Amino acid sequence: VAAQKFADLPAGTVFAYSFSISMLIYLVYWSYIFPYYISTLRKVPTVPGFPLWGQFFTIISTEVGTPNREWHQKYGPIVRYFFPFGAERLSIADDDALNHMCIKNPYNYPKPDRAKQWMVRVLGEGVLLAEGNPHKIQRKALSPGFSIQSIKALTPIFWRKSLLLSKLWERDMLVAKTKSMSIEVLEWLNRTTLDIIGEAGFGTDLDSLEHPETPIREAYRLVFAFDISSRMLHGLAAFIPLTKYLPAKMNRDILQSRRIIMSKATEIVRQKHQKTHAKDKDIIALIVKDNMRMEAAGETTLSFDTMRDQVMTFLGAGHDTTATGVAWTIHLLSTHPEIQERVREEIKQHYSFLFDPVTRNDVDRLSKLDADNLHYLDNVCRESLRYIPPIPMTVRETIADDRLGGYDVPAKTTVYIHANAIHRLPSFWGDNADVFDPDRWDNLPADHTTNAFMTFLQGPRGCIGKKFAETEMKCLVICLLSMYRFERDLNVDNPEMWKMWRSVLRPRDGVSCKVTMLDEDEKAAVGV
Numbered sequence: 001v002a003a004q005k006f007a008d009l010p011a012g013t014v015f016a017y018s019f020s021i022s023m024l025i026y027l028v029y030w031s032y033i034f035p036y037y038i039s040t041l042r043k044v045p046t047v048p049g050f051p052l053w054g055q056f057f058t059i060i061s062t063e064v065g066t067p068n069r070e071w072h073q074k075y076g077p078i079v080r081y082f083f084p085f086g087a088e089r090l091s092i093a094d095d096d097a098l099n100h101m102c103i104k105n106p107y108n109y110p111k112p113d114r115a116k117q118w119m120v121r122v123l124g125e126g127v128l129l130a131e132g133n134p135h136k137i138q139r140k141a142l143s144p145g146f147s148i149q150s151i152k153a154l155t156p157i158f159w160r161k162s163l164l165l166s167k168l169w170e171r172d173m174l175v176a177k178t179k180s181m182s183i184e185v186l187e188w189l190n191r192t193t194l195d196i197i198g199e200a201g202f203g204t205d206l207d208s209l210e211h212p213e214t215p216i217r218e219a220y221r222l223v224f225a226f227d228i229s230s231r232m233l234h235g236l237a238a239f240i241p242l243t244k245y246l247p248a249k250m251n252r253d254i255l256q257s258r259r260i261i262m263s264k265a266t267e268i269v270r271q272k273h274q275k276t277h278a279k280d281k282d283i284i285a286l287i288v289k290d291n292m293r294m295e296a297a298g299e300t301t302l303s304f305d306t307m308r309d310q311v312m313t314f315l316g317a318g319h320d321t322t323a324t325g326v327a328w329t330i331h332l333l334s335t336h337p338e339i340q341e342r343v344r345e346e347i348k349q350h351y352s353f354l355f356d357p358v359t360r361n362d363v364d365r366l367s368k369l370d371a372d373n374l375h376y377l378d379n380v381c382r383e384s385l386r387y388i389p390p391i392p393m394t395v396r397e398t399i400a401d402d403r404l405g406g407y408d409v410p411a412k413t414t415v416y417i418h419a420n421a422i423h424r425l426p427s428f429w430g431d432n433a434d435v436f437d438p439d440r441w442d443n444l445p446a447d448h449t450t451n452a453f454m455t456f457l458q459g460p461r462g463c464i465g466k467k468f469a470e471t472e473m474k475c476l477v478i479c480l481l482s483m484y485r486f487e488r489d490l491n492v493d494n495p496e497m498w499k500m501w502r503s504v505l506r507p508r509d510g511v512s513c514k515v516t517m518l519d520e521d522e523k524a525a526v527g528v
C-alpha cells in the first residue's frame with residue numbers, strides 16, 4: 001500500500017523525496033560509516049570531531065599548522081583529521097614516516113592536482129610542479145646551476161644588491177633629513193630578492209629596487225593580494241577547482257600577472273638562446289650551455305617551453321620566500337635587541353670595514369667576503385627559518401598504497417607535512433620549542449634528526465635553491481645590520497599577530513620597523 005501511495009505522488013515530490021533520502025544516505029555513509037568502520041585509515045589516531053564538517057572551521061580560523069601542533073602533542077606523530085564531508089587528511093610528524101615520504105619513496109607522494117592549479121598559473125610547469133620521471137630529468141639538468149660553486153660565483157651579486165638596498169634607505173633618510181624612520185621592510189626586500197634572482201638567475205637586471213612600479217613586481221603584488229574576496233576565493237579553490245573560471249577580481253589579477261610573468265620569462269629564455277657567453281655565470285646560462293652539450297651528445301634536453309617555465313618557477317619560488325624569511329628575521333631581531341646586538345658584534349669582529357661609510361662601498365672587497373664565516377649569524381638565520389618557516393606546509397597525495405609509521409595508507413590519501421607544526425614540537429626540539437633561541441643550534445637534543453627542520457623540505461623534492469637562499473639571506477642581514485638598528489614600530493600591530501598564508505607565510509601588513517642609522521660614535525668605537 002505504501003509503495004502504491006509513493007508511486008501515486010507527483011513526479012516532483014518523488015524526486016524531492018528520493019534526492020533527500022539519497023543525500024541522507026550519502027552523508028551518513030561518508031561522515032560516519034566509511035571513516036569509522038570501513039576506511040583503511042580508521043586505525044590512525046584521529047582528532048575528535050564530527051566528520052561532516054571535521055576540523056575545517058578550526059583550520060580556516062587559525063594560523064596554518066597551529067592546530068596540528070596541538071594534535072600531534074595530544075594524539076601522536078601521525079594523526080588523521082577531516083575536511084568537510086568526511087574527507088580524510090593525514091598530518092605527519094613522525095621521523096621514519098617523514099624519511100619515507102621525502103627520501104625513500106618521494107615519487108609516490110606528488111602534489112595533488114587541486115594544489116597545483118593555483119600555482120601553475122603563476123609558476124609555470126617547471127621543476128616545482130613536475131612529477132616522476134620528468135621531474136628527475138629536470139632536477140638533474142638544473143642541479144649544476146645550484147651547486148655550492150655556482151652560488152659562490154653569484155655571491156657578488158647578492159652583496160651588490162644588498163648594499164644598494166641599504167643605500168636607498170640612506171638616501172630616503174637624507175631626503176627626509178632624519179636618521180630614523182619607519183620602514184615597511186618586506187616590500188623593499190621583495191624588490192631586492194626579485195632583482196637578485198633576475199641577475200643571478202638569468203643575467204637580467206629587473207631593477208625593481210629603483211623602479212618599484214616595474215610591471216613584473218606589480219604582477220607579484222597582485223598575485224599575493226590579501227583582500228577579503230581574494231582570501232575567500234583562494235580558500236574555495238582548494239575544494240572547487242572550477243572557481244578559477246569565475247569572473248572575480250582575483251582570477252582577473254592572476255591572469256594578468258601570468259601574462260606579464262610569462263612574457264618576461266619568454267623574453268629571458270629567447271635572449272639566452274640567441275647569445276650565451278662562455279663567461280656567463282647566471283643559472284639559466286649554465287643550464288642553456290649544459291642543454292646544448294647534452295643535445296650534442298644525443299641526450300634528453302629541456303624544451304624552450306620547459307626552460308621558460310623554469311624561469312617562471314625560479315622567479316616565483318626564488319624571491320618571495322627569501323624576502324619573507326629575511327623580513328621575519330629582521331622582525332625577530334627587532335623584538336630581541338640583545339640577539340641583534342650580538343650578531344652586529346660578530347659582523348664587526350669579522351668585517352669592521354662595513355661600518356665605515358666609505359670602505360663599505362668597496363664592492364671588490366665585499367665580494368671576497370664569505371658570509372658562511374659568521375657562526376652566530378648562521379644560527380640566527382636557521383632559527384628564524386625554524387621559528388617562522390616561510391613555506392609553512394606542503395600537501396601530497398599518494399599514488400599507490402604505502403605504509404607510513406606502521407599504518408597502511410591507501411592510494412589517493414591526502415597527506416600534509418606541516419613545517420609550522422613540526423618546528424614547534426617538544427618531541428623534536430625540547431621544552432623550549434616555542435622560544436626563539438639561536439643558541440639551540442649549538443645544543444641540539446642528542447636524538448636530533450634533520451627531519452625536524454622542514455623549512456626547505458628534505459630529499460629529491462626538497463628546495464633546490466636552499467644554498468642560494470641561505471647565502472642571500474646572510475648577505476642581506478650583514479649589510480643591513482652594519483648600517484642600521486631595527487626596533488619594533490609601536491604604531492602598528494605586532495606582525496606575528498597577522499600571519500597569513502598564500503604559499504608563503506607572510507605578515508598581512510608587512511613588517512614595519514623603526515630603522516635608525518647607527519651612530520657615528522658607534523662607528524668610532526669599532527675604530528673606523
Ligand code: HEM
Pocket residue numbers: 127128129139197201313314317318319321322325389390391393394395454455456457460461462463464465466468469
Ligand atoms: C628562504 C627561502 C626559501 C624557502 C623557505 C624555500 C622552501 C622550499 C620548499 C619547502 C620547497 C618544497 C616545496 C614542495 O615541494 O612542496 C621548495 C622547492 C623549490 N624551491 Fe625553494 N625555498 C626558498 C628559496 C628558494 C630559492 C632562492 C630558489 C631559487 C633560486 C628556490 C627554488 C625552488 C625550486 C625550483 C623548488 C622545486 C624543487 C623540486 O621540486 O625539485 N627556492 N622550496
